[in-house]
Amino acid sequence: MLRPREPLPRTPPEPDPVAAFTVFTLALIALGLFVAAILAVYTYSTPAVELPLVVAIALAFSLLLLVNLLRLGVRQVRQLRAGR
Numbered sequence: 001m002l003r004p005r006e007p008l009p010r011t012p013p014e015p016d017p018v019a020a021f022t023v024f025t026l027a028l029i030a031l032g033l034f035v036a037a038i039l040a041v042y043t044y045s046t047p048a049v050e051l052p053l054v055v056a057i058a059l060a061f062s063l064l065l066l067v068n069l070l071r072l073g074v075r076q077v078r079q080l081r082a083g084r
Contacts, residue, residue: 018071025064032057 036053 018067022064022068025060029057029060029064032060 032053036050036057039049039053
């Protein structure tokens with residue numbers, strides 16, 4: 001009689017900073033690719049602007065990949081130490 005009919009709502013898990021960084025970086029990469037596409041189509045002086053932009057996009061993606069691989073490695077090491 002004293003038990004609630006509906007289960008208590010679970011508290012949401014704590015947000016993962018690496019996931020937030022991943023989403024933010026992917027949004028910046030998408031924006032950069034959009035700007036690169038516009039510059040490639042609508043301007044005649046694209047080589048001066050396009051190359052640094054594409055290099056920055058590639059470096060951002062490489063950094064994103066490295067951070068996520070490090071997170072995966074740390075998670076695996078923690079699971080091995082915990083004995084799971």
